[in-house]
Amino acid sequence: MRKSFRTMAVMGISLMLGTTGCPLKATIKQTTDTTSNVTGSTSGAAWWNEDGQIKPDFKTTAFVTFNQANLIQDLAAGRGEYLGSVSRLLGVPADRQPAFFSAAQSNYAQMVDRNPTDLLTLLRETSKPFVY
Numbered sequence: 001m002r003k004s005f006r007t008m009a010v011m012g013i014s015l016m017l018g019t020t021g022c023p024l025k026a027t028i029k030q031t032t033d034t035t036s037n038v039t040g041s042t043s044g045a046a047w048w049n050e051d052g053q054i055k056p057d058f059k060t061t062a063f064v065t066f067n068q069a070n071l072i073q074d075l076a077a078g079r080g081e082y083l084g085s086v087s088r089l090l091g092v093p094a095d096r097q098p099a100f101f102s103a104a105q106s107n108y109a110q111m112v113d114r115n116p117t118d119l120l121t122l123l124r125e126t127s128k129p130f131v132y
Contacts (some may be wrong), residue, residue: 046058047061047062059089060086060089060090060120061116061117061120063085063086063089064086064116064119064120064123065116067082067085068116068119070082071083071086071119072111072112072119075104075105075107075108075111075112076105076108076112077105078101078102078104078105079101083101083104084097086123087100087101087127087130090123090124090127090131091127091131091132092127092130092131093130093131093132096130096131097130099130100126100127100130103126103129103130104123104126107122107126110122111123
């Protein structure tokens with residue numbers, strides 16, 4: 001009984017897919033094309049190379065975008081791993097990082113309610129005196 005039910009189910013699915021193959025195929029293609037167009041234009045697709053690695057020009061942008069909340073907390077404290085990481089990405093040498101941390105903390109009020117792009121712009125401006 002189970003074997004005949006399984007056989008009938010497979011035949012039914014095959015028949016259904018066989019008769020509706022073209023519309024199903026077109027629907028899947030339309031869905032994947034639409035998804036590709038949306039994700040390609042709205043996500044950080046330009047940030048990534050074909051190997052799935054972040055392009056060097058976008059590392060700092062991606063870091064600030066994906067870690068903004070943690071970075072804001074470190075800015076308030078004037079220290080922390082996220083602030084240290086962004087300072088390295090901005091090119092601040094290790095011996096100048098404490099001074100950069102203090103400067104960034106003093107600018108905290110300007111940075112707290114910014115979007116990631118504006119926050120990165122302010123961090124770049126703050127880091128300029130500390131980068132060789």
